[in-house]
Amino acid sequence: MGRKPKLSFWQIWNLSFGFLGVQIGYSLQNSNTSSIFESLGADVSHLSYFWLAAPLAGMVIQPIVGMFSDGTWTRLGRRIPYILGGAIISTIALLLMPNCPVLLAFAPLAMGAFLLLFMDLSFNVTMQPFRALVADMLDDSQKTEGYVVQTFLINLGAVIGAFLPLVMTWLGVSDEAVPGQVSRHIAYSYYAGGIILLVTVLVTVFKTKEYPPKEFAEYNGLPYADGPSGGESVSGRAPETDVKPERKSFVRLIRTMPSVMLRLGVTQFFSWAALFMMWTYLKPAITGVVTDASGQILPDGATQTWVGVLNGIYPVPACIAAIFLGRIAARFGNRTVYAVCLLFGALGFAGLYLLHNQYALMIPMVGIGIAWAGILAMPYSILSRAADAANMGAYMGIFNFTITIPQIFMGLTGGLIVTRCFGSDASMMLLLAGVFMLLAAVSVAFVKER
Numbered sequence: 001m002g003r004k005p006k007l008s009f010w011q012i013w014n015l016s017f018g019f020l021g022v023q024i025g026y027s028l029q030n031s032n033t034s035s036i037f038e039s040l041g042a043d044v045s046h047l048s049y050f051w052l053a054a055p056l057a058g059m060v061i062q063p064i065v066g067m068f069s070d071g072t073w074t075r076l077g078r079r080i081p082y083i084l085g086g087a088i089i090s091t092i093a094l095l096l097m098p099n100c101p102v103l104l105a106f107a108p109l110a111m112g113a114f115l116l117l118f119m120d121l122s123f124n125v126t127m128q129p130f131r132a133l134v135a136d137m138l139d140d141s142q143k144t145e146g147y148v149v150q151t152f153l154i155n156l157g158a159v160i161g162a163f164l165p166l167v168m169t170w171l172g173v174s175d176e177a178v179p180g181q182v183s184r185h186i187a188y189s190y191y192a193g194g195i196i197l198l199v200t201v202l203v204t205v206f207k208t209k210e211y212p213p214k215e216f217a218e219y220n221g222l223p224y225a226d227g228p229s230g231g232e233s234v235s236g237r238a239p240e241t242d243v244k245p246e247r248k249s250f251v252r253l254i255r256t257m258p259s260v261m262l263r264l265g266v267t268q269f270f271s272w273a274a275l276f277m278m279w280t281y282l283k284p285a286i287t288g289v290v291t292d293a294s295g296q297i298l299p300d301g302a303t304q305t306w307v308g309v310l311n312g313i314y315p316v317p318a319c320i321a322a323i324f325l326g327r328i329a330a331r332f333g334n335r336t337v338y339a340v341c342l343l344f345g346a347l348g349f350a351g352l353y354l355l356h357n358q359y360a361l362m363i364p365m366v367g368i369g370i371a372w373a374g375i376l377a378m379p380y381s382i383l384s385r386a387a388d389a390a391n392m393g394a395y396m397g398i399f400n401f402t403i404t405i406p407q408i409f410m411g412l413t414g415g416l417i418v419t420r421c422f423g424s425d426a427s428m429m430l431l432l433a434g435v436f437m438l439l440a441a442v443s444v445a446f447v448k449e450r
Contacts, residue, residue: 022090028094037109041108086122176301275433278430318376338447341378346437
């Protein structure tokens with residue numbers, strides 16, 4: 001088994017550059033979905049049900065895309081065809097979402113729910129292959145760097161997506177909250193996000209050349225058989241053979257998954273459940289409570305804009321943390337760095353519950369941002385060293401269960417918890433999120449890294 005060639009920084013950058021656009025779309029969704037559905041008439045106790053679209057789509061689509069891309073060899077590559085196809089559909093979904101009151105005027109909530117599901121399905125088709133692409137293309141010694149660069153781009157995209165509505169208001173677009181309609185500054189942000197998503201993915205498509213089958217087999221110690229194949233590799237060598245890896249059924253993949261995946265799953269459950277609560281309940285939690293510098297309660301439209309700002313704050317420290325995570329992890333280990341990041345997140349959620357000034361609320365987002373950086377990089381770096389290369393896409397897709405299951409759980413139970421346990425006080429969900437993030441940090445102690 002040969003060693004994969006070392007890639008330059010910009011080659012590693014281009015591998016994940018399309019993720020920048022995908023995350024802009026996700027950020028727009030995270031910051032504005034609750035507001036859009038509230039404007040269309042949804043009750044706060046029902047918001048978590050609409051948010052089920054994202055984890056359900058991820059649970060179904062990511063393993064399927066992963067398994068199919070493991071066996072795909074085309075002139076565009078192994079993962080690129082799925083990235084490109086998903087990006088085109090994602091762009092269409094982003095352009096349609098703000099127009100759900102027009103597309104189905106007599107049932108805008110139903111149309112909004114359908115478009116949200118359509119959007120999440122396409123996001124997942126685009127996003128899933130990026131995780132496997134980094135593992136495919138990079139040697140073990142560069143994988144942490146690859147996922148750190150991906151984390152940086154994800155967070156940069158999150159900042160851009162979260163601040164797009166604010167930028168639109170600076171450009172003179174109205175942020176007036178009109179019942180039954182999507183605010184114009186939100187709609188224009190979705191249009192811009194869709195265009196950026198497609199452009200960034202095209203950069204990855206044209207700047208990344210995946211290893212052809214023979215090289216891929218040699219680098220990963222896989223059997224291969226003579227046959228035609230297409231495309232050129234990073235090294236420029238022409239492909240000569242087709243890889244014939246062992247194809248495992250879904251059931252067998254589950255049965256033979258690395259044990260570290262199950263241990264990481266516990267940590268993932270608590271951390272992603274906490275994030276889901278923030279995305280769902282941050283807007284209703286601070287509405288009518290958050291104050292400006294003079295102590296006056298912010299109106300609803302300004303509160304929604306500020307939620308976008310807060311969602312744009314935490315990716316900034318995540319970007320900064322991502323720059324140093326690789327070097328810190330090399331010294332102290334991925335597990336230690338992962339646990340410390342999650343502890344910062346627990347403190348951040350406690351701060352969101354305790355503080356009410358709009359500017360003071362920016363401080364807890366720093367802790368949440370550090371946790372976000374660890375969540376996006378460390379589990380994948382740990383897993384990519386334990387999973388076999390032939391089924392990397394499938395395992396990355398299955399690992400997405402550890403992201404979707406906690407969100408589905410909170411989506412189904414969140415409405416009951418906030419109404420029955422907390423008397424419809426959404427701020428208590430932020431405190432519960434802090435407890436979950438603390439449990440996630442503790443559970444890292446049980447993860448055994450290869």
